[in-house]
Amino acid sequence: MEGQPPQSTVVVCSNEDGVTFPRQREVVLTESFAVVLQASGLGGEPEGLLYHAGAQEHPGATRLEIPYANLAAQSAEIRGELLEAIERVLRGADFILGEEVRRFELSFAELCGARFAVTVNSGTDALVLALRALGVGPGDEVVTVPNSFVATTSCIVMVGARPVFVDVRSDYNLDPAQLERVMTPRTKAILPVHLTGRPADMDPIMALAKARRVAVVEDAAQAVLAEYRGRKVGSIGAIGCFSLHPLKTLGACGDAGVLTTQDEELRERLLLLRNLGLRTRDDCTRWSGNSRLDTIQAAVLLVKLKYVHEWTEKRRAHASLYRSALNGIPELDIPTDKPHEKAVYHTFVIQADRRDDLKRYLALRGIGTAVHYPVPIHLQSAARDLGYHRGMFPVAEHQAGRILSLPVYPELRADEIDHICGAIHAFYGT
Amino acid sequence: MRVAFSHLERQFANIDDYLDDIRDLVRTGDFTLGVALVEFESRFAKSAGLPYAVGVGTGTDALALSLKILGIGPGDEAITTPTTFIATVGAIVMTGARPVFVDSEDGFVIDPSKIEAAITPRTRAIVPVHYTGNVADMPAIMDVAQRHNLLVIEDACQAIGAALDGRPVGSWGEAAAFSLHPLKNLNVWGDGGVVVTRSPDLADRLRLYRNHGLANRDEASIFGCNSRLDTLQAVVGNRLIDQTDFITRQRMANARCYDEAFADLAPHVRLPRRRPGVRHVYHLYMIRAARRDELLEHLVANGVEAKIHYPVPVHLQEAARFLGHKQGDFPVSEEDSRSVITLPVHQHLTEDELQFTCEQVRAFYRRSRVRRTLWNVGACVPPPAG
Numbered sequence: 001m002e003g004q005p006p007q008s009t010v011v012v013c014s015n016e017d018g019v020t021f022p023r024q025r026e027v028v029l030t031e032s033f034a035v036v037l038q039a040s041g042l043g044g045e046p047e048g049l050l051y052h053a054g055a056q057e058h059p060g061a062t063r064l065e066i067p068y069a070n071l072a073a074q075s076a077e078i079r080g081e082l083l084e085a086i087e088r089v090l091r092g093a094d095f096i097l098g099e100e101v102r103r104f105e106l107s108f109a110e111l112c113g114a115r116f117a118v119t120v121n122s123g124t125d126a127l128v129l130a131l132r133a134l135g136v137g138p139g140d141e142v143v144t145v146p147n148s149f150v151a152t153t154s155c156i157v158m159v160g161a162r163p164v165f166v167d168v169r170s171d172y173n174l175d176p177a178q179l180e181r182v183m184t185p186r187t188k189a190i191l192p193v194h195l196t197g198r199p200a201d202m203d204p205i206m207a208l209a210k211a212r213r214v215a216v217v218e219d220a221a222q223a224v225l226a227e228y229r230g231r232k233v234g235s236i237g238a239i240g241c242f243s244l245h246p247l248k249t250l251g252a253c254g255d256a257g258v259l260t261t262q263d264e265e266l267r268e269r270l271l272l273l274r275n276l277g278l279r280t281r282d283d284c285t286r287w288s289g290n291s292r293l294d295t296i297q298a299a300v301l302l303v304k305l306k307y308v309h310e311w312t313e314k315r316r317a318h319a320s321l322y323r324s325a326l327n328g329i330p331e332l333d334i335p336t337d338k339p340h341e342k343a344v345y346h347t348f349v350i351q352a353d354r355r356d357d358l359k360r361y362l363a364l365r366g367i368g369t370a371v372h373y374p375v376p377i378h379l380q381s382a383a384r385d386l387g388y389h390r391g392m393f394p395v396a397e398h399q400a401g402r403i404l405s406l407p408v409y410p411e412l413r414a415d416e417i418d419h420i421c422g423a424i425h426a427f428y429g430t
Numbered sequence: 431m432r433v434a435f436s437h438l439e440r441q442f443a444n445i446d447d448y449l450d451d452i453r454d455l456v457r458t459g460d461f462t463l464g465v466a467l468v469e470f471e472s473r474f475a476k477s478a479g480l481p482y483a484v485g486v487g488t489g490t491d492a493l494a495l496s497l498k499i500l501g502i503g504p505g506d507e508a509i510t511t512p513t514t515f516i517a518t519v520g521a522i523v524m525t526g527a528r529p530v531f532v533d534s535e536d537g538f539v540i541d542p543s544k545i546e547a548a549i550t551p552r553t554r555a556i557v558p559v560h561y562t563g564n565v566a567d568m569p570a571i572m573d574v575a576q577r578h579n580l581l582v583i584e585d586a587c588q589a590i591g592a593a594l595d596g597r598p599v600g601s602w603g604e605a606a607a608f609s610l611h612p613l614k615n616l617n618v619w620g621d622g623g624v625v626v627t628r629s630p631d632l633a634d635r636l637r638l639y640r641n642h643g644l645a646n647r648d649e650a651s652i653f654g655c656n657s658r659l660d661t662l663q664a665v666v667g668n669r670l671i672d673q674t675d676f677i678t679r680q681r682m683a684n685a686r687c688y689d690e691a692f693a694d695l696a697p698h699v700r701l702p703r704r705r706p707g708v709r710h711v712y713h714l715y716m717i718r719a720a721r722r723d724e725l726l727e728h729l730v731a732n733g734v735e736a737k738i739h740y741p742v743p744v745h746l747q748e749a750a751r752f753l754g755h756k757q758g759d760f761p762v763s764e765e766d767s768r769s770v771i772t773l774p775v776h777q778h779l780t781e782d783e784l785q786f787t788c789e790q791v792r793a794f795y796r797r798s799r800v801r802r803t804l805w806n807v808g809a810c811v812p813p814p815a816g
Contacts, residue, residue, distance in 0.1 A: 071459025
């Protein structure tokens with residue numbers, strides 16, 4: 001960056017996964033994102049601002065034509081309602097475990113076909129509290145997949161247990177055929193992930209869990225409203241864990257999570273665990289941390305709950321459009337729905353030859369994409385002490401080099417999907 | 431008259447400013463680790479008088495994450511006091527370490543002279559709590575810590591702005607935990623917490639740990655948790671943080687007014703020791719009162735929202751059973767839990783409300799003095815013959 005004076009310019013920034021918003025900011029124009037981040041004083045922020053490549057090439061008010069995600073568009077449609085809901089909470093000043101929290105929990109349980117829902121501060125906390133409620137701790141093992149967001153594994157490490165990985169199938173979800181092989185007498189729980197919003201193959205997982213008397217916790221972080229053989233995810237295992245992060249199909253205006261269960265005793269434990277172990281204000285029955293969903297966020301979620309069916313159907317419709325438009329490109333694998341599953345397409349993930357080239361090609365044409373996730377969890381440096389190495393989970397590893405998430409947010413228009421698919425066809429010369 | 435315990439109802443004189451800020455935020459969608467959080471952290475650090483501040487989900491997490499990042503875990507012991515909110519202990523237990531209690535002294539803070547006796551080869555840390563907004567005796571605590579090579583992590587959840595001889599809380603230990611819970615002196619409108627530290631390295635590791643251990647979007651260098659202060663709450667914090675000094679001064683003035691009004695109520699009312707040099711910020715105004723439960727009833731019946739913080743000391747909670755404590759183990763803490771009462775002291779109390787509260791407390795003891803005198807007179811009457 002030597003010799004290049006900082007320039008004040010409007011750039012289109014994006015945060016995690018390419019949510020875009022314009023910002024006036026001092027930036028040094030270089031080829032390296034990292035240097036730009038440092039120059040903006042945000043270097044080292046893991047989820048800090050990322051500048052779109054186009055913005056660096058063309059200082060000035062450059063706009064992504066189609067960002068990977070677009071929270072601003074969603075908020076625009078319902079902004080009035082959201083602000084009214086927030087204002088009501090402000091005026092009531094009941095900020096902790098207020099009425100909206102209770103109402104959201106009732107509605108969410110109903111949405112998932114579960115008896116109970118317990119809200120928490122994040123999807124990660126939902127997973128941690130689920131394992132704690134089930135008594136998973138040091139010396140125990142929990143079986144899960146290596147191709148999820150890192151929190152699926154972190155939660156196991158955080159309760160002191162050992163994560164045991166099992167490979168996935170072409171639908172990115174846990175391969176039940178390999179499950180038995182990795183289970184040991186120390187296995188306390190199985191943690192399948194409904195990745196991309198597609199349900200994992202729950203019947204064989206539940207059957208094996210029952211036979212071996214271990215609990216199943218569903219990581220449904222990406223899968224609100226997804227269904228497996230007519231049942232909503234989150235209502236199948238002992239506990240379902242959902243993330244309500246802003247980018248999720250049902251998302252708050254900040255971090256948020258929720259658990260579902262059919263079991264009253266588990267519900268009671270979760271209520272204690274999320275609120276410092278307090279049975280009443282003065283009566284602490286077990287030590288725990290504090291992981292409550294803010295009333296403000298519950299109010300936001302209650303507004304969005306009204307739209308989640310509609311938004312989900314739009315995502316599914318986008319997926320169909322992609323499927324028909326991208327059909328017949330031999331370099332691609334396109335996700336398909338099996339008759340017994342309802343996928344909600346939190347992400348629309350294709351597999352592509354020359355993935356990185358395609359991603360760059362699309363970016364230069366103003367099309368934002370993302371990779372969920374380029375480094376499988378067992379190959380993260382965080383996992384160095386777990387004893388895994390490359391080659392142990394060939395399907396997940398192979399997919400990590402080919403997967404690409406295309407924009408699929410509800411506000412995306414059909415002509416934008418056409419444009420994206422046209423660009424992909426052009427890239428492959430098909 | 432109703433004297434509210436909480437300041438929140440009066441925090442919204444100009445709610446539209448806040449709503450404008452929130453409207454702008456909702457427009458951008460910049461909800462996690464956003465620009466407003468970066469700004470809030472730097473302003474909080476400045477206000478706390480230390481170089482680094484890291485926003486996290488709650489005050490409890492602020493403490494738990496600090497302990498964890500400093501390597502406190504299973505097999506370790508951390509010393510704290512049973513005169514605190516249970517979250518201090520919850521945070522220690524969440525790391526896998528064992529809490530070890532030391533009694534408090536007059537003033538609701540840990541008694542430094544009793545710490546040494548509680549140290550074992552497994553002791554790794556001392557967690558002094560600046561409870562109620564008072565400041566623990568940090569020089570004495572640091573002295574013990576240094577002699578035994580122990581880490582000090584300050585629980586400053588109730589003590590933003592507090593200082594000892596001009597030195598701010600949080601500046602002694604490796605790190606200090608602050609809470610932004612709605613009832614706190616500086617609050618946001620939901621759960622929130624901040625860790626403050628002198629160490630750039632510790633601040634970096636906390637930033638990593640609170641955000642899934644992600645060094646960048648795709649690479650996790652450690653397995654972390656998710657405990658981020660919402661940008662939405664940072665927006666609120668940015669508006670309120672300028673008021674911290676006003677809030678603190680107002681609470682201190684209210685407390686002074688109470689102290690003066692109750693000075694001659696001894697032995698019914700015993701004020702905690704006010705150490706010279708302490709800038710006590712009065713998150714809670716607590717006194718020790720004779721016939722506390724009756725006083726509480728009297729105040730509540732007359733519209734004064736007094737509270738008890740807390741009727742059961744931490745070591746006697748059901749959750750603490752595994753530690754094997756019993757009544758009598760920590761006499762100061764136990765005696766306090768039987769006699770403390772907390773009066774409204776928030777920054778938006780009016781002069782009338784303050785005087786009314788003083789008067790209600792004084793009236794309670796006046797009336798009961800009369801009753802007691804009558805009873806005493808009655809007792810002198812010889813029992814009927816026969």
